[in-house]
Amino acid sequence: MATKYAPQATFNWSDSWCDSDDGVQDVVKPGAGDLATLTVNSGDCAVNENTAALGGLNMTGYTGTITVTNDIDVVGSANLAGTWSGAGATSVDGTVNHNANMSGYTGLLTFDGNADAHTIISTTAFGNLAVNNNGSSVVLDNAIECASFTLTAGTFDCSASTYGVTVNGNLTYTEPGTLSNSGTWTLATSANITWAAATNQLAELVVNEGVTATLTGNLYAKKLSGAGTIAPSTTQKIFIKTATTPGWWAITGTVSCNTDIEDTAVGAGATITLANKDLRIYDDASSVLTMTGGISLGTGSLEIFSTTTAGAETTVDMAGYKISCANITIGHGSLDRRGELKLGEGIHRITGNIAAGAGSTTNKLGLESCYLILGGTLTATKITITANAGAPHIIGGTITDDDGSAVYHCHETTDGGGGANANETFDKHAYPGSLVTCGVGV
Numbered sequence: 001m002a003t004k005y006a007p008q009a010t011f012n013w014s015d016s017w018c019d020s021d022d023g024v025q026d027v028v029k030p031g032a033g034d035l036a037t038l039t040v041n042s043g044d045c046a047v048n049e050n051t052a053a054l055g056g057l058n059m060t061g062y063t064g065t066i067t068v069t070n071d072i073d074v075v076g077s078a079n080l081a082g083t084w085s086g087a088g089a090t091s092v093d094g095t096v097n098h099n100a101n102m103s104g105y106t107g108l109l110t111f112d113g114n115a116d117a118h119t120i121i122s123t124t125a126f127g128n129l130a131v132n133n134n135g136s137s138v139v140l141d142n143a144i145e146c147a148s149f150t151l152t153a154g155t156f157d158c159s160a161s162t163y164g165v166t167v168n169g170n171l172t173y174t175e176p177g178t179l180s181n182s183g184t185w186t187l188a189t190s191a192n193i194t195w196a197a198a199t200n201q202l203a204e205l206v207v208n209e210g211v212t213a214t215l216t217g218n219l220y221a222k223k224l225s226g227a228g229t230i231a232p233s234t235t236q237k238i239f240i241k242t243a244t245t246p247g248w249w250a251i252t253g254t255v256s257c258n259t260d261i262e263d264t265a266v267g268a269g270a271t272i273t274l275a276n277k278d279l280r281i282y283d284d285a286s287s288v289l290t291m292t293g294g295i296s297l298g299t300g301s302l303e304i305f306s307t308t309t310a311g312a313e314t315t316v317d318m319a320g321y322k323i324s325c326a327n328i329t330i331g332h333g334s335l336d337r338r339g340e341l342k343l344g345e346g347i348h349r350i351t352g353n354i355a356a357g358a359g360s361t362t363n364k365l366g367l368e369s370c371y372l373i374l375g376g377t378l379t380a381t382k383i384t385i386t387a388n389a390g391a392p393h394i395i396g397g398t399i400t401d402d403d404g405s406a407v408y409h410c411h412e413t414t415d416g417g418g419g420a421n422a423n424e425t426f427d428k429h430a431y432p433g434s435l436v437t438c439g440v441g442v
Contacts, residue, residue, distance in 0.1 A: 001055040002027075003035045006042035013047045013070075030054055033075070038062040038082070047072060047088055060099065068107055075113075080105075093133075098122035106147065111138045111154070120144060128169070131156045131177065140165075143183070148191070151177040158183055167191070173200060187228070192216045201241050207253060215257060225250040232257045242266060242289075249293065258300075264314060267292030271321070276300050279325075281316055282307050282332075288315040294346075297325035304339035305332030305357060313338035313364075320344045327352035327376070330383060331360025342366035343392075350397075351375040356382035367392035367408055377416060378402070 007015060008023035016025035021039050030036040033055040038045065040061040047068045056076035059066075063081070068088030077094035084104040093113035098105075100123045110130040111118050118138045126146035131138050133154035140158035148169035158165065159180040166186040172194045173179065179200040186206040187193070194216045195202070201220035207213045207228030215236035222245040224230070230238065230251070238259040242248045247269035256275035261268075264287050272279060276298035281289060284307050295302060295318075302325050306312035316339075323343070328350060330339040337360055345368065353376035356363050360382060367387035372378075374397030381401045392408040400416035 001033045001035055002030075003037055004030045006036070006038040006045060008041050008043055010043045011045060013045060013051060014049050035076075038064070038066075047086070056094075063101060092118070095119045095121070098124045098126070100124070113154075125168075145188075148172075151179060153177050155180060157181075170194070173197075184225070186226075187211055187213050190214075192233075193219060195219050198239060198241070201239070204245075207251065209253070219257075223248040223250065224255075227251070227253045229254045230257060231255075242268075247292070261289070263287075264289035264316070269293055271296055274298070274300050278303070280305075281314065283314045284308050284312070286312045286314070288317060290317045290319050291321050292319070294318075294321040295323045295325065299326050299351075301325055301327040301329065301352070303329040303332065303357070304341055305330070305360065306337045306339070308335070308337075310335040311338065313340055315340040315342065315364075317342040318344045318346050318348075320346050322346045323348040323350070325350060325352075328354045329357045330354070330365060331363040332357035333359045336361045338363055340364035340366070343368055343370040343372065345369045347371045347373070349373045353377045353379065354383075355379040367394075371395065374398075374413070 004027055005018040005021045007025050014029055017027050017029055018024055019027045021041055032052045035056040036054050038059045040063060042062055042064055044064045045066045047070050050071045051073055054074045057074045057078040059081040060079050065083040068086040070088050072090040074092045078092045079097045081099035081102050087107050089108040091110040091112045094116055095118055102124045106127045108128040108130060109126055111133045113133045114135050116136055119141050120138060121141045122144045126144060128148040129146040130150040131154055132152045137155040137157045140163045143164045145166040149167050150172040152174050153176055155178045157180045159182050162183040164183040166188050168189045170191045174196045181203045184204045184206050185202050188208050190212040192214050198220045201222055204223040204225060205221045207226040207230060209227035211228040213230045215232045218237050218239060220239045222241045236257055238257045240248055240261050242261060242263055246266045249268040249270055249272050254275055256277060258278045259274055261281040264281055264283050268291055271294040273296045277300040279297055280303045282305050304314055304316050306314045330341055331337060343366060348370055363383045365383050365385050369388045369391040371393045373395045377398040377400060379400050385402055387407045389407055394408055394413050395411045396413060398414040398416040
């Protein structure tokens, strides 16, 4: 590998180069495997043709302007500096270092090696960043910013610290690429997000205020933050992995996607607000999710269940926070996949029905001391209802298959069967311990 130095006057890449940093153009341009070197003495450069597969590109100290209208190919490492312009692409097999004085990079930078580990060292913004390096990793050494990010093969690894990635355009992941991360991914410009698999979820997605993240596929993340908007292009869904991430719902903007909360173990954070979309909360094993915010779904519905283990029970404890939604389904499918909802002391508005999921057998609803404003029917079949005696109030709707006459007060509520006054509309107050189920007034 020969080291070739750039001319000291303005030059084209195709011009003759120098065998030392003396400005004497006495050798041909860098060829395959050569180290192309631009220094503080080098002139402005126009990359007027595609380069050979360079052994390395060293621009340490370079302060000129490099105009990239064609492509640069580096099979070794690249140390980049100076002012960049043009939309030409740069592909690198090895380490990339953006020096502090580098600016203006707008082209596509692709990591495309197949064996070497790569490290990104950057104090400036990338252009469009792509990772397509079969069998190797791109390791992030500090926070970066890029115009867009695409991961298609190899591993993008920013797990050694909480280094973040800020993306000013589309964020795309497709298999067989893999992601190892612990920092934040910030979408700073309205753009599309395409994310491929649950095994490679984002540690945290931040959607900035005024920014819309349009999902072109399902989104897998451990935490959502920011004041922006998350919306599907058609029917995409958000999957939140919550097992080790407290405060996993910190987004205060608009979310209009059906959402699944998986592996429930810690509180949500802020109120889970979906724009008229459904929310499902579940786990593979018995677990308890104690909410640290409410649930507001508009015309969307809530479903609580365990997924694969017979007899397992997923519990959602509202801990005094409110629910507002259309319908609530507790339990799901076959194999006795159970659910439990504890309403606590909150005021809950359910415009539709509350019922057990089809095929489920043993579920629980804790009314405790809540106020439940019900627009449809509470069907207690396959649901065990508990309450603090005489404390909860059910307002409106219909109750079937449960006699709560000694337990809860009902107001303008119909006993649809199973109670002491079946098929009657309650218009009297029910005192704890009486056989009269409902009444008006408190």
